[in-house]
Structure formats: C-alpha cells, structure tokens
Amino acid sequence: MTENGATQPLLVADHVGRMFHLEGEEVHAVRDISITVNRGRFVAIVGRSGSGKTTLLNLLAGLDTPTSGQVRFEGRDVVEMGEKEMTELRRHRIGIVFQSFGLLPLLSAFENVELPLRIAGVGARTRNERAAEVLDLVGLLPRSRHRPFELSGGEQQRVAIARAVVMRPSVILADEPTGELDSANAQSIFGLFSQMAGAEEMAIVTTTHDQTLLDMAEEVYEIGDGLLLDGDASAPSEPEDSPNAEVDSPPETVRSPVPPDPGDDSIFRRLD
Numbered sequence: 001m002t003e004n005g006a007t008q009p010l011l012v013a014d015h016v017g018r019m020f021h022l023e024g025e026e027v028h029a030v031r032d033i034s035i036t037v038n039r040g041r042f043v044a045i046v047g048r049s050g051s052g053k054t055t056l057l058n059l060l061a062g063l064d065t066p067t068s069g070q071v072r073f074e075g076r077d078v079v080e081m082g083e084k085e086m087t088e089l090r091r092h093r094i095g096i097v098f099q100s101f102g103l104l105p106l107l108s109a110f111e112n113v114e115l116p117l118r119i120a121g122v123g124a125r126t127r128n129e130r131a132a133e134v135l136d137l138v139g140l141l142p143r144s145r146h147r148p149f150e151l152s153g154g155e156q157q158r159v160a161i162a163r164a165v166v167m168r169p170s171v172i173l174a175d176e177p178t179g180e181l182d183s184a185n186a187q188s189i190f191g192l193f194s195q196m197a198g199a200e201e202m203a204i205v206t207t208t209h210d211q212t213l214l215d216m217a218e219e220v221y222e223i224g225d226g227l228l229l230d231g232d233a234s235a236p237s238e239p240e241d242s243p244n245a246e247v248d249s250p251p252e253t254v255r256s257p258v259p260p261d262p263g264d265d266s267i268f269r270r271l272d
C-alpha cells in the first residue's frame, strides 16, 4: 500500500476534519475520517442528516479545505495544488452532483449538460453528440429543450447527473443523488453509476440513506457525528427525517414508480 506505487489510489481522505465556527461555538462537522477511493470503485457513504456527509464530499471535491488532515488526489495534497490547478481538476477529472442540483435556470437541460464541454473548449459537433448521449443515458433526451423549472425534481436530478458525467471524469461525487427519485428511478441511477464505475473506470462516491441502494455499492462507509462508524455499514440505517434536512427545492410528491423512459437506454433496462 505504498503511496508512491503505480497502484496509487485516486482519491484519499487522510484523517480529515472540518471544524466550523458558528456563533462562538466550534462545530465539528467532520472529525477524523479516512477513506480511500480507488479507480472505478463504487463507494457509498451513509449516515443520518447532520452526520457530515455533505461536508465530507465537499472536502473530497476540493470545494472546501480541511481544518485537519489531508485530501489527496492521485497522491497530491489538494490544498497545495492552488486554485488554478484545482479548477482544472474539477473541470476535467471530478464530476459533482449537488444535492440542490445546481442547474442554471435560464439554460435548457441540453445547455446545462453541454456547459462543461463548452467551458473545456470542446467543439460544437462533439458537444452535441456527447450531451445527447448522456441525456439519453439518463432517459431525458426527449426533455432536452426544457428548462429546469419545466422539469420535475427527479428529472432535474437526472440532468445534474448527466452534466456530471459528460466530461467522463475520473470520479463522480454525488450528494444524495436519488433524494428526489422514486425507488425505480433511484435504482436506475445507481445502476447507471454502477455500470459507469465498471465500464468507464469512473470512481463513484455517493451519499445516500436509501437501504436498497447500498447493496449496489462495492464499498459502504457509515458515518455518524463526523466519524466513521465501525461494524457492518450495510446494515439498515434509519431513514432521515426531512424537517431539518436541507431541502433546496420544493419537495416533490412522486405519485407512482415511474419507469424510466422507454427509449434505447439499455443500461436502465438491464436493471429491470
């Protein structure tokens, strides 16, 4: 397990902690967590609301800086990389699915997905092909021209996932990416992640509290109060109660399990 070897892990949290000062008090969102993410692995992080999942993902994404410990991407401390290199890394190697989707409201689904390619300077033809390909993958090609407010919460979530994968990053970091989905669609999205992890060598790190999805991950870390919990992390954890969970868009009532769009999205079908 030498860090210098050719088998260097993709992403490592090495005893990371993140403490916030809030109204004169110290809040230890993440206390001391070590996680290793290898290439192409599908890793799930579970824990109740407030346990530190979002904070940990932000640290792994280099969006936030640990107050103790280190986050390393391919062996390099991300703090030492500097903003410019880190921005490049996030543009090309890391795909992020925020809990709040983070879609731009004035852009269509297609334009939202295409944006990372535009920023990276990819030509129009390739942009069109790739954006269409990933929208198809999440079953939303027919909704390409819709703007976020014309889509359901679940559909917005799928657009956000399409946008995160469009650059074929080395790792996807997803914060409760199935929170707005009914169980059939949640399974589809996790199936898609699982397929990408295998076929595309894309590592996936996702937070979830959905027990049915834990079985699909290759590694499960359970966290509580900013620490990794020992024991069988695949054991059922209590579902989060919504009242003080952060919900950034109006909760949506999903009436019935909507099957993924028919189309030729074989990845989804594979799971049925």
Ligand SMILES: Nc1ncnc2c1ncn2[C@@H]1O[C@H](COP(=O)(O)OP(=O)(O)O)[C@@H](O)[C@H]1O
Binding pocket: 020, 021, 022, 027, 028, 029, 030, 047, 048, 049, 050, 051, 052, 053, 054, 055, 056
């Ligand atoms: N910017 C912040 N300032 C102060 N406290 C924070 C901040 N971000 C998160 N926390 C606190 O850290 C804890 C973990 O939060 P979070 O990582 O969002 O948990 P989870 O995603 O598991 O619900 C919570 O108690 C939360 O209130």
Ligand SMILES: [Mg+2]
Binding pocket: 053, 054, 055, 099, 175, 246
């Ligand atoms: Mg969270």
